[in-house]
Amino acid sequence: MNxxxxxxxxxSRRERPGQLARYQLYKPYLRRxxxxxxxxxxxxxxxxxxxxxxxxxxxPKKKFPHLVTAYANLxxxxxxxxxxxGEDWPxxxxxxxxxxxxxxxxxxxxxxxxxxxxxxxxxxxxxxxLRLLDLNDPKAVAxxxxxLATIGMWQEKLESAQRTxxxxxxxxxxxxxxxxxxxxxxxxxxRLEHIEAECSAHLDRLAGxx
Numbered sequence: 001m002n003x004x005x006x007x008x009x010x011x012s013r014r015e016r017p018g019q020l021a022r023y024q025l026y027k028p029y030l031r032r033x034x035x036x037x038x039x040x041x042x043x044x045x046x047x048x049x050x051x052x053x054x055x056x057x058x059x060p061k062k063k064f065p066h067l068v069t070a071y072a073n074l075x076x077x078x079x080x081x082x083x084x085x086g087e088d089w090p091x092x093x094x095x096x097x098x099x100x101x102x103x104x105x106x107x108x109x110x111x112x113x114x115x116x117x118x119x120x121x122x123x124x125x126x127x128x129x130l131r132l133l134d135l136n137d138p139k140a141v142a143x144x145x146x147x148l149a150t151i152g153m154w155q156e157k158l159e160s161a162q163r164t165x166x167x168x169x170x171x172x173x174x175x176x177x178x179x180x181x182x183x184x185x186x187x188x189x190x191r192l193e194h195i196e197a198e199c200s201a202h203l204d205r206l207a208g209x210x
Contacts (some may be wrong), residue, residue, distance in 0.1 A: 001151055003037060003044045003207045004117065004144055006108035013072070013104065023055050023069050030055060030076040036208045038078040039103050040085070040133055041140065042114070044208025045078070047147065053078050058102050060087040075102060080140075084133045097124035100132065117144030151206045158199035165192045 015029040056077035067073040090098040101111045111126035119135040121127040
């Protein structure tokens with residue numbers, strides 16, 4: 001379970017919000033569309049307030065005013081990436097290098113990849129994105145490393161609880177088991193179910209799940 005992975009295939013939009021009056025109204029659709037993660041740095045919004053995420057205009061508003069409320073031009077994005085991307089757009093002749101990839105038009109994993117909490121570029125557009133969005137800002141890298149370490153901790157606790165539960169269920173099926181011992185096993189299994197639920201909830205939040 002790792003939120004910091006770039007998609008290997010292009011994303012096909014599933015939401016159909018229709019034409020809305022203001023681009024801000026598309027935010028809940030985009031949040032579902034892109035699985036609660038910033039399309040550029042992959043940070044899940046479940047680790048912070050929703051106000052820290054917003055709507056990115058892939059083709060900038062000032063340069064493409066006719067696309068301000070076009071759903072196909074909008075992406076879910078954290079505020080730092082949105083602010084750094086700003087009005088960036090390639091000049092004629094730079095489309096192949098000085099462009100920020102997006103998950104609908106590009107296979108993101110061909111341009112960028114994570115090595116733990118650090119982002120590496122794999123192409124000229126990836127290198128441009130890495131520089132422009134400052135994806136390896138030390139605070140961002142440290143935060144990703146913290147999230148990954150915390151995911152590992154909860155994953156290990158979950159797997160330990162699951163192993164113990166399997167062993168106890170096996171013992172519970174023993175024909176010679178006394179009623180008292182069966183009761184103690186049932187109580188232990190109930191506690192383990194609570195632990196498993198707690199671990200799963202934390203993992204979902206860390207990874208941007210439900």
